[in-house]
Amino acid sequence: MASALINVPARAKRGEIIEIKTLISHAMETGYRRTQLGALIPRDIIRLFVCTYNGTEVFRAELHPAIAANPFIAFSTVATESGTLTFHWTGDNGFSMTESAAIVVG
Amino acid sequence: MNRRTSRREFLRTAGVGAAGLGLASVIAVEPARATPMAMQEAIRKMVGPARVDPGRVKLELPPLVENGNTVPLAVSVESPMTAADHVKALHLFTEKNPQPDVASFRFGPRAGRASVATRIRLADTQTVVAICELSDGSFWSASASVVVTLAACLEDA
Numbered sequence: 001m002a003s004a005l006i007n008v009p010a011r012a013k014r015g016e017i018i019e020i021k022t023l024i025s026h027a028m029e030t031g032y033r034r035t036q037l038g039a040l041i042p043r044d045i046i047r048l049f050v051c052t053y054n055g056t057e058v059f060r061a062e063l064h065p066a067i068a069a070n071p072f073i074a075f076s077t078v079a080t081e082s083g084t085l086t087f088h089w090t091g092d093n094g095f096s097m098t099e100s101a102a103i104v105v106g
Numbered sequence: 107m108n109r110r111t112s113r114r115e116f117l118r119t120a121g122v123g124a125a126g127l128g129l130a131s132v133i134a135v136e137p138a139r140a141t142p143m144a145m146q147e148a149i150r151k152m153v154g155p156a157r158v159d160p161g162r163v164k165l166e167l168p169p170l171v172e173n174g175n176t177v178p179l180a181v182s183v184e185s186p187m188t189a190a191d192h193v194k195a196l197h198l199f200t201e202k203n204p205q206p207d208v209a210s211f212r213f214g215p216r217a218g219r220a221s222v223a224t225r226i227r228l229a230d231t232q233t234v235v236a237i238c239e240l241s242d243g244s245f246w247s248a249s250a251s252v253v254v255t256l257a258a259c260l261e262d263a
Contacts, residue, residue: 017218030227032204058216061224066200066208068176068225068258075211078218 012079030065046091163248174258182221193220227258
């Protein structure tokens with residue numbers, strides 16, 4: 001099972017721009033590699049990453065095989081209100097993973 | 107006319123033949139790769155008929171990487187990120203990876219700052235291009251060349 005690491009500041013001032021770092025374990029098999037017998041290894045990647053802040057989408061990333069294994073994505077958002085940040089990764093072969101982090105804004 | 111091939115002519119013909127053979131074998135061995143032209147096409151597809159001007163985008167990549175399997179990349183655009191004036195998207199492309207698309211990042215005013223960091227794969231020494239799309243419909247680009255010692259993507263499992 002994939003595991004994800006998320007780094008969100010626990011508290012922030014209202015209107016402050018916070019940086020969010022996410023890392024998820026995933027091989028990101030490109031679909032261009034071959035086994036030693038010459039058989040093509042089928043593609044298995046994470047194609048989409050979405051971050052929502054209390055239900056509102058704030059950031060989205062569409063990924064292709066050129067993203068390194070164990071995708072690391074760092075981005076920013078404005079701390080508008082206390083609540084939950086939800087992170088959702090979806091990919092090939094029905095891959096789906098959701099994580100969330102709480103933030104206190106004051 | 108003397109039909110006998112002179113030594114010089116023979117060498118020239120042989121040389122051309124060998125060069126041709128060499129080229130053919132390179133093509134045969136080389137796996138399917140995107141070319142700078144394929145990258146231009148991919149950019150066209152993303153951008154549409156709009157004009158892409160150089161500038162405004164800051165693309166940070168190490169000039170020399172040992173391992174193309176994980177290349178740290180940071181891309182950002184100076185923007186107030188308000189509802190009226192913000193960066194809508196940032197797209198990354200490569201010249202010589204098997205496919206030119208790398209990633210597309212989509213922002214809104216809620217992002218606060220148009221900046222992303224990630225790690226990419228590079229199959230060869232090449233140029234990486236970042237294109238940003240602003241809310242006013244204009245497109246801006248930046249590029250960076252990277253020398254790769256160990257290529258990604260193409261090794262055996």
